Amino acid sequence: MKPAIFYFVHAHGNGHRATFNMFYPALSAYFNVIAITTNSDITNYLRSKHEVEVMQLPPKYPDSYNIPEHTFSKPFEVTPYAIEPANRAKALADAIIQYQPKTFYCDGLPELAIIVRGMGVPVVLIHLPGNIMNDPTQVFAHQLADHIIAHFPEKLEQDDYQFGSKTFYSGYLSQYSGRDLPNVECNEVNNVTVLLGYDNYDEQVLKNITADYSTTFTIIGNKRTYNLAANCKQLGRVADISKAISGDIVISAAGQNTIAELLSLNKHLILLPEPRPYNEQEVHAKVLAKNNIALLAHEDFSATQWQDVLSEAKNFKPSNIGMVQKSAPETIAKRLKDWYA
Numbered sequence: 124m125k126p127a128i129f130y131f132v133h134a135h136g137n138g139h140r141a142t143f144n145m146f147y148p149a150l151s152a153y154f155n156v157i158a159i160t161t162n163s164d165i166t167n168y169l170r171s172k173h174e175v176e177v178m179q180l181p182p183k184y185p186d187s188y189n190i191p192e193h194t195f196s197k198p199f200e201v202t203p204y205a206i207e208p209a210n211r212a213k214a215l216a217d218a219i220i221q222y223q224p225k226t227f228y229c230d231g232l233p234e235l236a237i238i239v240r241g242m243g244v245p246v247v248l249i250h251l252p253g254n255i256m257n258d259p260t261q262v263f264a265h266q267l268a269d270h271i272i273a274h275f276p277e278k279l280e281q282d283d284y285q286f287g288s289k290t291f292y293s294g295y296l297s298q299y300s301g302r303d304l305p306n307v308e309c310n311e312v313n314n315v316t317v318l319l320g321y322d323n324y325d326e327q328v329l330k331n332i333t334a335d336y337s338t339t340f341t342i343i344g345n346k347r348t349y350n351l352a353a354n355c356k357q358l359g360r361v362a363d364i365s366k367a368i369s370g371d372i373v374i375s376a377a378g379q380n381t382i383a384e385l386l387s388l389n390k391h392l393i394l395l396p397e398p399r400p401y402n403e404q405e406v407h408a409k410v411l412a413k414n415n416i417a418l419l420a421h422e423d424f425s426a427t428q429w430q431d432v433l434s435e436a437k438n439f440k441p442s443n444i445g446m447v448q449k450s451a452p453e454t455i456a457k458r459l460k461d462w463y464a
Contacts, residue, residue, distance in 0.1 A: 126464050127222040128154040129239070132169065133231030134162035138380030140169070142230065142274065145296055147173055149456035150228075153464050157222055159215075161232070178218055183208040193400060195258035199234060212238055219244060225463035226269070233264030245269040247459065250290060251379065252281060252410070253401030261401075270462060272455060274379060276446055279410050293455055294448030295383035299365055301449040313337060314370030315433065318385075319344035320378065320397050325422065326350065332374060334426035335433060341369040372436045374420070377404035382411070387447040391439050392417035393432055415442045 128150065133139040143158070150156055158177045160166045166179045184190060185205050193201050202208050215235070219242050227239040230249040237260070240246045248268035252275070255261040265271060265286050273280070277292035284290075315338055317329070326349050333340045333355050340355045343364060348357055361367040365388055373385050377394040385392055394417045396404035412419040418439060420432050448454070 125151075125153065125155045127157060127224045128226055128228060128459070128463070129157050129159050129218070129222070129224040129244075130228045131159040131230055131232060131235055132165055134160065134165040135231070136378065136380075138378055139230050140165060140172075141298060141380050142296060143169070144172065145298060146452045146455065147175060149452040150459065151175075153456060153460040154225070155222075157218070157224070159218075159227075159235075161211075178214075180214050181207070181210050183211045195261075195400065198259045198263065200260075202234065215239065216242055226459065228459070229264075229268075233258075233260045236264040237267065240267045245463065247272060247462075249274070250284075250286070251401070251403050252279075252407040253399065253403030254406065255401050256283060256285065258401070270458075274383070274451070275407075278414060279407070279416075281406055281410060291455070291458060293451040295379075295386060295446050296451045297380075297383040297387035297447050299384055299387045300447050314339050314341065315372045315374065316341045316343060316368045316370055318364065318373060318375040318381065320376030320381070324349075328422050329355075331424060331426040332429050335430050338433065339369070341367070343367050372433065377408035377411075379403075379407065382407070382417070383447055386416075386443050389443075391436050391441060393420050393436055394418065395420050395422065416446065417441065 132143050147156060156175055158169050158175050160177060160179045163179065166177050169175055169177050184203060185207050188203060191201055215238065224244055226245045226247050227236065228247045229236040236246045236248055246268045247270045248264055250271045250273040271286055271290040273290055273292045274296050275292065276294050280287065317332060317340055319342065329349055329351060333351055336352060336354050338354060342355055342357045343361055345357050345359055358367055368388065371391050372393065373390040374393045374395055375381055375385060377396040394408040394411065396408045408417065408419050411417040418432055418436055
């Protein structure tokens with residue numbers, strides 16, 4: 124029988140589930156994978172997508188509990204003094220006793236990594252960019268982790284990261300890596316795509332971005348229709364961005380999964396970082412700009428500034444060779460096999 128491994132899948136955003144989709148086939152070759160979740164949406168998604176056993180932990184918040192603002196200044200600051208966290212820990216302990224996992228692969232929630240390590244299970248922690256060193260919970264989770272895995276190249280690590288000696292850098296993972304790229308309008312510099320990262324995007328920002336009326340802008344991801352000029356095509360949500368993107372240049376948020384996918388599609392990136400708890404998008408985008416892999420923009424850019432950065436993007440030669448690794452899921456799975464199977 125294959126040894127068991129617990130894989131925690133965070134519910135926030137699409138990046139965590141996309142990573143699981145790529146990683147699960149490789150990992151299940153060596154392990155009996157039990158997905159751990161805290162959210163019914165991600166639980167239902169995983170069960171519909173894969174033949175995988177999923178254990179959903181009970182909520183740690185009492186009913187009608189007002190979750191305090193997370194300041195990242197003290198450990199476990201949003202864990203209430205209540206019985207619910209104990210019920211969650213008990214469910215996790217019971218599962219550990221039942222399955223006896225060889226390791227806990229933690230893609231988010233450092234609190235769970237700390238609890239599991241205290242129960243005698245090795246932890247493999249997924250490391251993201253950002254100002255995590257200000258958060259005692261994150262620091263402790265990184266300290267106790269047996270191994271840390273970063274899904275980006277080592278050259279893109281930030282200067283203040285303290286755990287490089289036990290971090291394995293896999294390179295970016297993309298669902299499009301190795302696929303035949305679809306036939307889209309890739310050679311026309313006057314076609315630009317805008318990927319919206321969240322629902323209520325500021326219309327004025329989009330108007331500034333699209334103020335060059337000699338350029339056609341394809342806007343993907345909008346849940347509502349914006350009052351934009353005739354040079355804009357608004358597609359809304361699409362099933363496959365690789366088939367919807369028009370042109371070489373893409374303006375996008377700086378989420379790690381999105382960056383990986385766009386690099387694997389050979390796009391020239393203008394990154395527009397969104398606010399995040401650890402400022403991870405801003406931090407990672409600056410490193411990418413410093414390494415000549417992407418261009419950096421900000422929401423307060425005027426229409427003239429956007430025209431300047433778009434003009435720069437048309438002649439941009441990114442240093443993006445080797446950033447995305449097609450074999451990264453298999454490489455990580457083999458590492459875990461060597462460490463724990």
